[in-house]
Amino acid sequence: MRITVTVDGTTYTDEVEPRQLLVHYLRETIGKVGTVIGCDTSNCGACTVHLDGQSVKSCSVLAVQVDGSEITTVEGLARDGRLHPVQQAFHDNHALQCGFCTPGMIMQSIDLLAENPDPDENAVRHGLEGNLCRCTGYQNIVRAVRDAAHKMRPGAGPDAERVEHSPSHAVGGE
Ligand code: FES
Numbered sequence: 494m495r496i497t498v499t500v501d502g503t504t505y506t507d508e509v510e511p512r513q514l515l516v517h518y519l520r521e522t523i524g525k526v527g528t529v530i531g532c533d534t535s536n537c538g539a540c541t542v543h544l545d546g547q548s549v550k551s552c553s554v555l556a557v558q559v560d561g562s563e564i565t566t567v568e569g570l571a572r573d574g575r576l577h578p579v580q581q582a583f584h585d586n587h588a589l590q591c592g593f594c595t596p597g598m599i600m601q602s603i604d605l606l607a608e609n610p611d612p613d614e615n616a617v618r619h620g621l622e623g624n625l626c627r628c629t630g631y632q633n634i635v636r637a638v639r640d641a642a643h644k645m646r647p648g649a650g651p652d653a654e655r656v657e658h659s660p661s662h663a664v665g666g667e
């Protein structure tokens with residue numbers, strides 16, 4: 494089957510198998526290897542991307558289902574050579590060790606902040622409960638998300654209100 498999909502600001506048209514998972518399409522067909530596979534069974538959240546502005550686990554979506562859609566991966570977040578404020582906050586707060594969970598954590602965190610721009614610790618933990626990390630103990634991840642929330646607040650500087658939640662806000666790749 495043929496699909497046309499926009500990923501990180503670039504439009505692709507490809508033939509896909511009816512049973513091909515979106516995560517395999519992203520990684521193997523168009524080379525978006527920043528989106529990783531941790532489990533393939535919808536448990537870990539490592540494969541999270543934004544589909545038409547909402548976070549989804551891309552191992553739980555078929556490639557044929559995204560025909561006509563707009564997808565943002567972790568590779569499409571940086572803008573003009575600057576990390577997205579959530580990416581920067583993960584860096585600044587040492588919110589990763591091996592980094593395997595990080596692409597999915599960041600994509601889910603951005604979605605979380607779009608829903609709730611000022612989450613307390615419980616709200617962050619609740620919002621990220623579908624994303625597993627085997628290294629960090631989550632403490633610095635929670636800190637990073639709250640730090641990003643602070644920096645993205647209106648009037649907080651250049652990163653204020655930079656929330657990639659709807660297709661109209663989606664940004665292209667570097
Ligand atoms: S690889 Fe998709 S949830 Fe684990």
Ligand code: FES
Nearest residue numbers: 590591626627628
């Ligand atoms: S940093 Fe290793 S799994 Fe999260």
